[in-house]
Amino acid sequence: MHALISGAGIAGPVLAYWLCRNGWQVTVVDRATDMRAGDGGHAVDLFGPAVEVIERMGLLDRVTGARTANDTITLFREGRRPITVATADLAGGISGRHVEIMRGTLAGFLHEATLDDVDYRFGTVIDRLDAGRATLSDGTTIEADLIVGADGLHSGVRRLVFGAERDHRRFLGAYLGVYTLPDVLGAGPTVAAFTAPGLAATVYPTRTEGLSRALFLARTPEEIPHDRRDPRAQKRLLRELVGDALGPRVATVLEHAGAAGDFYLDDISQIRMDTWSRGPVTLVGDAGYGPGPAVGGGTSLAAAGAYVLAARLRDVTVAGIPTALREYEDALAAPVRNSRRIGPAVLNAIVPRSRSQVWATAQVMRLLPHLPAAVRDRLTAFGGGPAAMLDGLTLP
Ligand SMILES: Cc1cc2nc3c(=O)[nH]c(=O)nc-3n(C[C@H](O)[C@H](O)[C@H](O)COP(=O)(O)OP(=O)(O)OC[C@H]3O[C@@H](n4cnc5c(N)ncnc54)[C@H](O)[C@@H]3O)c2cc1C
Numbered sequence: 323m324h325a326l327i328s329g330a331g332i333a334g335p336v337l338a339y340w341l342c343r344n345g346w347q348v349t350v351v352d353r354a355t356d357m358r359a360g361d362g363g364h365a366v367d368l369f370g371p372a373v374e375v376i377e378r379m380g381l382l383d384r385v386t387g388a389r390t391a392n393d394t395i396t397l398f399r400e401g402r403r404p405i406t407v408a409t410a411d412l413a414g415g416i417s418g419r420h421v422e423i424m425r426g427t428l429a430g431f432l433h434e435a436t437l438d439d440v441d442y443r444f445g446t447v448i449d450r451l452d453a454g455r456a457t458l459s460d461g462t463t464i465e466a467d468l469i470v471g472a473d474g475l476h477s478g479v480r481r482l483v484f485g486a487e488r489d490h491r492r493f494l495g496a497y498l499g500v501y502t503l504p505d506v507l508g509a510g511p512t513v514a515a516f517t518a519p520g521l522a523a524t525v526y527p528t529r530t531e532g533l534s535r536a537l538f539l540a541r542t543p544e545e546i547p548h549d550r551r552d553p554r555a556q557k558r559l560l561r562e563l564v565g566d567a568l569g570p571r572v573a574t575v576l577e578h579a580g581a582a583g584d585f586y587l588d589d590i591s592q593i594r595m596d597t598w599s600r601g602p603v604t605l606v607g608d609a610g611y612g613p614g615p616a617v618g619g620g621t622s623l624a625a626a627g628a629y630v631l632a633a634r635l636r637d638v639t640v641a642g643i644p645t646a647l648r649e650y651e652d653a654l655a656a657p658v659r660n661s662r663r664i665g666p667a668v669l670n671a672i673v674p675r676s677r678s679q680v681w682a683t684a685q686v687m688r689l690l691p692h693l694p695a696a697v698r699d700r701l702t703a704f705g706g707g708p709a710a711m712l713d714g715l716t717l718p
Contacts, residue, residue: 326466329473333607335432340632363425372622477609501582599647614665
């Protein structure tokens with residue numbers, strides 16, 4: 323049996339690993355020219371069942387060894403004393419089993435774990451799909467029994483098989499910007515946080531000495547047309563969205579956006595599809611059910627979803643694939659439904675809408691360490707939480 327997977331992010335390599343273990347031949351294509359491993363990208367979370375998937379792949383020690391070490395968050399406010407809280411207190415309501423790691427580092431580990439068995443083709447995309455026959459951008463064709471779009475929020479496979487992205491995307495009312503810069507704040511090992519009505523920013527140290535990463539969230543009532551292929555226009559848009567509302571420290575951070583080589587800006591949107599399989603084609607991870615970048619626990623859903631898909635495909639014949647894909651969708655229906663609540667709830671909690679919510683956030687942070695654990699956990703559960711979305715998902 324041969325599977326062609328588009329996307330070597332998180333879901334793609336996890337799926338490839340388990341398919342290979344079950345005797346499949348696997349080809350993975352990815353638009354990127356390499357795996358972009360290492361310290362790059364942004365911090366992502368593995369919760370509950372997703373941690374278990376990593377453990378079953380024998381990677382848990384490496385992953386926990388490379389976890390981010392952001393043990394505290396400090397809320398900076400103009401003219402007031404900063405408030406520092408242990409991240410464990412803020413995440414207490416999210417999950418009992420949780421690892422935060424840089425996406426690039428995790429992707430690198432997953433790539434290494436599959437390198438010997440998988441035919442990876444970077445710098446290559448699927449241009450055309452005709453049932454099980456794919457025409458690739460390098461001019462070659464591949465006949466596969468199964469074709470999987472694991473190619474993220476802006477999935478090419480989804481567009482080819484299910485139509486335009488706008489038909490499957492729901493804007494959650496905010497934009498997200500991320501980039502690496504020198505450690506201009508000198509805030510030490512803490513995550514420096516700033517809020518204003520409609521805005522939130524964090525600046526945290528990377529694992530590379532002297533470098534930090536900034537992450538901005540900005541609410542907008544309407545979507546703003548922007549060209550993802552034009553970083554200069556995107557940097558301008560972030561500056562316009564943030565303005566000077568977050569104070570002089572953040573203004574300094576924003577000045578460094580211009581020089582950032584890894585600048586990323588996108589709308590915060592969910593992918594909502596009633597079904598994400600057709601014939602021999604299916605979607606996994608953000609491509610099929612992205613809960614919203616930075617607010618929804620998409621990494622856990624991607625890893626757990628890929629594992630469940632591989633489990634349903636174990637021992638199937640070609641004729642059994644459509645049934646296996648239906649069972650995969652059924653198994654994920656509840657977590658995917660839950661995940662759609664999470665993004666808006668997290669966004670509401672971390673990006674205040676008003677001055678009074680800015681004030682209330684500071685008060686909660688000040689009180690948090692002094693509250694009984696049960697109350698603290700309830701306050702930080704974020705409407706069920708990115709971990710709770712996976713509740714009820716028992717790994718086969
Ligand atoms: C700034 C930011 C912050 C985030 N923070 C968090 C967080 O705190 N916690 C969390 O859990 N999640 C977070 N996420 C979300 C998380 O990164 C995703 O949910 C997760 O990476 C999904 O994995 P995936 O494998 O489905 O897709 P991705 O990791 O996006 O991988 C998709 C892959 O497909 C490739 N690709 C794209 N288009 C094509 C194409 N047409 N053809 C071939 N290949 C293609 C890409 O190069 C990439 O390698 C964040 C995302 C962003 C952008």
